Amino acid sequence: MNLGILSFLFPFLALVTTFLPPTSSDLGSLAGEAESMARTLPAAPTAAPQAPRAAPAAQPQARAEAWKPRPATYGVVVEKDVAITMSDGVVLLADIHRPAKADGTAAAGRFPVILTQNPYNKNLSGGSGGDYFVQRGYVFVQTDVRGTGSSAGQWDAFGDREQKDGLEVANWATSKQRPWSNGELGLWGASYMAINQFFTAAQHPRGLKAMFPIVPAGDVYRDVVASGGQIDAGFIPLWFGLVTGAGLVPPAVNKARPEATLTTLLQHVGGALGFQVPMLASAVLGSDAAYDGPFYRKRSPLSVVDEIDVPTFVTAGQYDIFQRGAPMLFDRMQRNGVDTKLLVGPWTHTEAATAAGLEGSGINSLSEMALRWFDTHLMGLSDTTLDRDVAPVTYHEIGSGKWRTMQSWLGSEVRAKTYGIGSALKPVGGDTIVPLPVQGLCSRSTAQWTAGALAIPGCETDNRINDALGVSYETAPAASDLAFSGPLNADLSVSTTGTDGLISVSVEDVAPDGSVDRITGGWQTLRHRAVLPSRSRTLNGQVVQPWHPFTREAEQSVTPGKVYRVPVEVFPTGAVIKKGHRLRVTVHSYDVPHLLPNVKQLVRGVAGVVTVHHTKAHPSTLILPVRR
Structure with missing residues (x-):
């Protein structure tokens, strides 16, 4: 198949x-x-x-x-x-x-x-x-x-x-x-x-x-419906199912007007057919619910x-x-x-x-x-x-x-520090990502995006198996503790053999024994790479939280083989890379079961092979909010 x-x-x-x-x-x-x-x-x-x-x-x-x-x-x-x-x-x-x-x-x-x-x-x-x-x-x-x-x-x-x-x-x-x-x-x-x-x-x-x-x-x-532009298949169906199922449990009986009890139950069924089903269908088909907007x-x-x-x-x-x-x-x-x-x-x-x-x-x-x-x-x-x-x-x-x-969040206690991918963050293997819809499964992402309902033993605390399915870049062992807190920006240069695709970024801590702790992650579809500077957050002149419109009007085409700069908003965290540990960035083209492409994205070819570039002409960087 x-x-x-x-x-x-x-x-x-x-x-x-x-x-x-x-x-x-x-x-x-x-x-x-x-x-x-x-x-x-x-x-x-x-x-x-x-x-x-x-x-x-x-x-x-x-x-x-x-x-x-x-x-x-x-x-x-x-x-x-x-x-x-x-x-x-x-x-x-x-x-x-x-x-x-x-x-x-x-x-x-x-x-x-x-x-x-x-x-x-x-x-x-x-x-x-x-x-x-x-x-x-x-x-x-x-x-x-x-x-x-x-x-x-x-x-x-x-x-x-x-x-x-x-x-x-x-x-x-x-x-x-x-x-x-x-x-x-x-x-x-x-x-x-x-x-x-x-x-x-x-x-x-x-x-x-x-x-x-x-x-x-x-x-x-x-935050949750379409992080990076793909649909959250890990949580949203679970959540809709929870609310719908709880609403179909027979309601409390109105002793004065028992017929009102049946009316309430029928209204709940009507709500599921009139709200939940159309919303999910619209999102899966890549229609209005797949884009940000007034709703x-x-x-x-x-x-x-x-x-x-x-x-x-x-x-x-x-x-x-x-x-x-x-x-x-x-x-x-x-x-x-x-x-x-x-x-x-x-x-x-x-x-x-x-x-x-x-x-x-x-x-x-x-x-x-x-x-x-x-x-x-x-x-x-x-x-x-x-x-x-x-x-x-x-x-x-x-x-x-x-x-x-x-004292504050993303204030004077942190400053932006940039790490060049390919220089400060050295490649571990090649730069080409073969799309596999199991990437993300053996990682902490699975537990996070099922709200803690699903955690695969051995995968939540060690990301090594999942990392082997993508491409990784890491620093030399830290000479001293590196503490950071706030949102991160993985500003990557990428190309694909398809006409759309997902960039899934994991920021990780590699211990001296080789175990990998996934600290946080970020996601971005190529067609939604447009950034609105006025709504992006900066520190000492550098963007640490890019803001993407995710509207139908802001979509940009993707030509196979062409290199694009894709800023990936990596979700905020508070962490330290201890002395002797390595800071790692790993890139995949799926994050299952968290995110999956809608029908429109499938037709456009999200299954293309993705390449991460880190040359002088096409640089890639990671920007951290480092604690002073």
């Missing part, structure tokens, strides 16, 4: 399996997946509730020199499936978790509210960890977003109506008509529940005081982040699917003067939800950090050591395993 046709079958099969009716065993597995993706913080250990306490005093309270989390002082009582009617008449359902007295009844008084908007069916994900806050004097409200779970309507993933729902739900939760709300609001959650925080906050809901987005996207097209900009938090002015704590992962966008959100808010912090850990998407391994970071746990953030900004508890204890940027350094801090 032709390799190009074989590569097309991967997303096609994913598309088909996404919309197969779930079996009972599938639903059990799906429930576990939904719970994993929605569970952002561990619930506190169940303890006998103590006597209720009064609502927090208005004036700040003194804090001990060393910050410690407040103990649980309440139990939890849950009111299930509370109807919230939107302005267009569609009914969303919410679970209200309230502080409870020792007898299990709701505690008197009004409390700050923490809101999570969930697309993965709140009945599958339970309390999503929100009870940790409830036991410490907050009300936790969790909704099923429109067209998912038990909420009516049709899902369209962050569309206009869903964004308006976010504002209306937030204002409902802080209304004086809610006897349990004191009007103060915080937004919290991971992944989808992190992304929709930005759209809600940008509309300035009443009483909003703080956000805690865990692994949010910034620019959905470049993706509408759904990208970076499009609205300048509207946000409330304190925001952003959590990101070095191996997360939103590795690129989360730091960019922090960077924009910090430059806008917003009180914001960034935590970047050694996590995939699902690992970042619980953020294990924080020892040495100055942050005890993600749950405690969220409590500290909300206590400061919602309850008004004085915390004079917060900024001393937690730097603006805290990241886990790949290569040393240590936690590092910075």
Whole structure:
């Protein structure tokens, strides 16, 4: 079978399996997946509730020199499936978790509210960890977003109506008509529940005081849908399948109007046929969904982040699917003067939800950090050591395993340093890449772009097998530690025997024993090589983050055999090449199962043999943001 046709079958099969009716065993597995993706913080250990306490005093309270989390002082009582009617008449359902007295009844008084908007069916994900806050004097409200779970309507993933729902739900939760709300609001959650925080906050809901987005996207097209211009076949079908499957679980029964339950289920089916299927089909066929444009900009938090002015704590992962966008959100808010912090850990998407391994970071746990953030900004508890204890940027350094801090992201603490490929980075073998649609499979990329769901033993921590399928360039052993943090630019001169193609770049650490640790990666299709300088990021005059339009209008033709300069945006990281180790750049023409060509790209000949050039006439370079 032709390799190009074989590569097309991967997303096609994913598309088909996404919309197969779930079996009972599938639903059990799906429930576990939904719970994993929605569970952002561990619930506190169940303890006998103590006597209720009064609502927090208005004036700040003194804090001990060393910050410690407040103990649980309440139990939890849950009111299930509370109807919230939107302005267009569609009914969303919410679970209200309230502080409870020792007898299990709701505690008197009004409390700050923490809101999570969930697309993965709140009945599958339970309390999503929100009870940790409830036991410490907050009300936790969790909704099923429109067209998912038990909420009516049709899902369209962050569309206009869903964004308006976010504002209306937030204002409902802080209304004086809610006897349990004191009007103060915080937004919290991971992944989808992190992304929709930005759209809600940008509309300035009443009483909003703080956000805690865990692994949010910034620019959905470049971050995850089509990194470099090819379709993300590793995550997008999985994600659509998760939301669709969770939405087809029978919703909560409306006892007053049982016919409404069937209507809701039919609306969810209609949503899948009207949104998910056409979107995937359009992307696979290389139609409108394969290009950036208004649809993706509408759904990208970076499009609205300048509207946000409330304190925001952003959590990101070095191996997360939103590795690129989360730091960019922090960077924009910090430059806008917003009180914001960034935590970047050694996590995939699902690992970042619980953020294990924080020892040495100055942050005890993600749950405690969220409590500290909300206590400061919602309850008004004085915390004079917060900024001393937690730097603006805290990241886990790949290569040393240590936690590092910075004052900003891509600021004065780093400078651009250029490494010539062919000179500083010497070739390891030849410069010609034979296209093989298994390149990328035996690497950390597989675990990263399946959100941690798939990791091939031996491949996640050693990239040697995968590197043998491409071409590599590496430095001599480092004479001293080389630390860098931020986005990278692999500015390559390439040619191909086809009329399109993908350049997949891995930046790696080669240990003295020959093992290869893949630090980060970047991807770029040849026809989308155009760069918009005004939106690219530079350091001391050098581009470290090229910005490609990825629009139909910006496409450029490719002539077989002609050499083109192709800047490849390599996703941001924080790492060190230790003394005696080598910095390596490896180039492939596939990154499976992460990215696969659409039908249009296949017809154009993405299976051409690619050559990397590094001559005086056609140089290739790697530009690093090196720590000073």
